[in-house]
Amino acid sequence: xxxxxxxxxxxxxxxxxxxxxxxxxxxxxxxxxxxxxxxxxxxxxxxxxxxxxxxxxxxxxxxxxxxxxxxxxxxxxxxxxxxxxxxxxxxxxxxxxxxxxxxxxxxxxxxxxxxxxxxxxxxxxxxxxxxxxxxxxxxxxxxxxxxxxxxxxxxxxxxxxxxxxxxxxxxxxxxxxxxxxxxxxxxxxxxxxxxxxxxxxxxxxxxxxxxxxxxxxxxxxxxxxxxxxxxxxxxxxxxxxxxxxxxxxxxxxxxxxxxxxxxxxxxxxxxxxxxxxxxxxxxxxxxxxxxxxxxxxxxxxxxxxxxxxxxxxxxxxxxxxxxxxxxxxxxxxxxxxxxxxxxxxxxxxxxxxxxxxxxxxxxxxxxxxxxxxxxxxxxxxxxxxxxxxxxxxxxxxxxxxxxxxxxxxxxxxxxxxxxxxxxxxxxxxxxxxxxxxxxxxxxxxxxxxxxxxxxxxxxxxxxxxxxxxxxxxxxxxxxxxxxxxxxxxxxxxxxxxxxxxxxxxxxxxxxxxxxxxxxxxxxxxxxxxxxxxxxxxxxxxxxxxxxxxxxxxxxxxxxxxxxxxxxxxxxxxxxxxxxxxxxx
Numbered sequence: 001x002x003x004x005x006x007x008x009x010x011x012x013x014x015x016x017x018x019x020x021x022x023x024x025x026x027x028x029x030x031x032x033x034x035x036x037x038x039x040x041x042x043x044x045x046x047x048x049x050x051x052x053x054x055x056x057x058x059x060x061x062x063x064x065x066x067x068x069x070x071x072x073x074x075x076x077x078x079x080x081x082x083x084x085x086x087x088x089x090x091x092x093x094x095x096x097x098x099x100x101x102x103x104x105x106x107x108x109x110x111x112x113x114x115x116x117x118x119x120x121x122x123x124x125x126x127x128x129x130x131x132x133x134x135x136x137x138x139x140x141x142x143x144x145x146x147x148x149x150x151x152x153x154x155x156x157x158x159x160x161x162x163x164x165x166x167x168x169x170x171x172x173x174x175x176x177x178x179x180x181x182x183x184x185x186x187x188x189x190x191x192x193x194x195x196x197x198x199x200x201x202x203x204x205x206x207x208x209x210x211x212x213x214x215x216x217x218x219x220x221x222x223x224x225x226x227x228x229x230x231x232x233x234x235x236x237x238x239x240x241x242x243x244x245x246x247x248x249x250x251x252x253x254x255x256x257x258x259x260x261x262x263x264x265x266x267x268x269x270x271x272x273x274x275x276x277x278x279x280x281x282x283x284x285x286x287x288x289x290x291x292x293x294x295x296x297x298x299x300x301x302x303x304x305x306x307x308x309x310x311x312x313x314x315x316x317x318x319x320x321x322x323x324x325x326x327x328x329x330x331x332x333x334x335x336x337x338x339x340x341x342x343x344x345x346x347x348x349x350x351x352x353x354x355x356x357x358x359x360x361x362x363x364x365x366x367x368x369x370x371x372x373x374x375x376x377x378x379x380x381x382x383x384x385x386x387x388x389x390x391x392x393x394x395x396x397x398x399x400x401x402x403x404x405x406x407x408x409x410x411x412x413x414x415x416x417x418x419x420x421x422x423x424x425x426x427x428x429x430x431x432x433x434x435x436x437x438x439x440x441x442x443x444x445x446x447x448x449x450x451x452x453x454x455x456x457x458x459x460x461x462x463x464x465x466x467x468x469x470x471x472x473x474x475x476x477x478x479x480x481x482x483x484x485x486x487x488x489x490x491x492x493x494x495x496x497x498x499x500x501x502x503x504x505x506x507x508x509x510x511x512x513x514x515x516x517x518x519x520x521x522x523x524x525x526x527x528x529x530x531x532x533x534x535x536x537x538x539x540x541x542x543x544x545x546x547x548x549x550x551x552x553x554x555x556x557x558x559x560x561x562x563x564x565x566x567x568x569x570x571x572x573x574x575x576x577x578x579x580x581x582x583x584x
Contacts, residue, residue, distance in 0.1 A: 135151075
């Protein structure tokens with residue numbers, strides 16, 4: 001990445017606007033992609049960034065584990081023997097530690113995991129697990145054998161790499177997982193302080209993550225509907241509750257074969273038990289919208305906004321086809337408010353979604369028709385009778401794998417003694433089904449018992465479910481929650497908790513960089529700061545072959561890295577205090 005600027009003249013005054021760009025390859029060409037607009041980077045911007053940093057970290061000054069600049073002194077050194085040793089990745093783990101302390105997880109873990117007779121404090125090991133998951137997701141064995149010794153966490157935590165092994169990391173997982181609810185309570189309070197989070201609306205969704213291995217001793221491991229397309233593996237289901245900004249509130253782990261709609265009551269009651277009952281709105285996708293769930297939510301006085309299954313749309317055919325009452329939210333998107341008994345329904349129609357669904361429909365229809373044509377050719381060329389049962393199963397599999405277009409076809413296997421195959425394939429289009437597929441393309445229906453919101457407000461609230469979906473994508477892709485290699489039930493729970501904590505750090509950084517005008521890509525920030533290293537500068541003293549001065553320094557950031565740090569309001573330390581265990 002590097003900096004670019006543009007000059008804009010407004011009246012008599014000239015303004016210089018800076019942006020951070022990076023080169024990416026697209027379709028064989030290298031193009032410049034803007035990572036963040038940095039503005040003028042003037043004195044006022046610097047002051048605002050510093051104030052933002054102080055607000056987010058909650059400290060009057062940045063944490064100083066670092067040496068103050070020593071008083072000036074002169075020592076003669078031998079320049080021809082000067083060397084640099086012990087390069088360590090510093091920037092990304094240091095930022096992870098800043099985030100860890102910003103959320104006051106250091107204080108929380110110290111209170112939950114009090115110091116005992118152990119050689120290494122468990123709060124430090126918990127920090128190692130979470131920061132590693134944020135910066136370079138990997139197994140505990142990889143952390144112990146490779147990652148930790150390559151980072152400067154040894155200096156930041158004052159924890160020698162010789163004391164970090166896989167056994168201690170596994171035991172740290174065991175110590176951390178019993179405090180899940182206390183951690184969630186703390187994070188809710190802390191994020192509320194940092195970002196003024198309101199919990200009047202909660203987004204709830206479910207995903208799954210699969211196991212590598214048999215998971216024989218894990219009661220939660222089971223085969224079910226796999227969102228990862230790994231039906232060959234056992235899995236667990238994870239239900240996550242986030243705020244409208246995507247900030248996580250809590251989660252639960254369910255057996256891998258549990259249906260989404262059967263989790264609603266347990267999740268709602270669990271969250272209310274932990275965080276209190278309030279007149280909040282629960283937003284869920286259509287997988288949770290069973291009649292039993294809606295009835296329970298209404299009977300207990302809870303407010304909801306839920307998507308409805310596609311099959312229920314036919315009840316609204318007349319309203320969908322009626323051109324009256326639609327409100328245009330933006331180009332290509334319309335909504336209509338309808339009432340039915342004690343509920344309000346929102347009909348939504350998207351042009352872009354219609355194009356996508358029609359294209360998918362046509363693709364599946366083409367597959368069916370091509371396969372039917374092949375079957376017919378096979379029957380016409382057959383030299384002996386064809387087994388009807390085998391052919392019916394083949395057609396069933398064909399329709400099952402192309403369900404979006406299956407309803408438009410009427411398919412029959414007819415007896416035909418004039419053919420050696422003794423069978424003839426006859427099929428035709430079901431015109432009513434085909435017409436309805438075209439008419440309903442791009443449409444979906446929402447249901448709610450909230451009566452004082454407009455159709456636009458309800459639609460904009462529902463699409464915030466993308467925040468929950470994005471949370472799962474981040475945990476699966478950026479934080480590598482999948483696959484799960486642990487086999488013990490408690491370790492699986494601990495693995496998911498560590499991933500949850502890493503996601504909290506991720507979202508904290510995302511909120512921070514958004515407010516600093518740096519976009520919403522924490523991975524870009526972490527990758528760029530990853531290149532900042534700490535290193536030892538060794539100065540042999542002249543006249544004494546046995547004496548050396550060792551100074552542990554932070555490599556000065558380049559222009560792009562400096563711009564990022566400046567915008568975040570952070571200042572890298574120049575020198576790191578060398579522990580007494582390191583010889584001079």
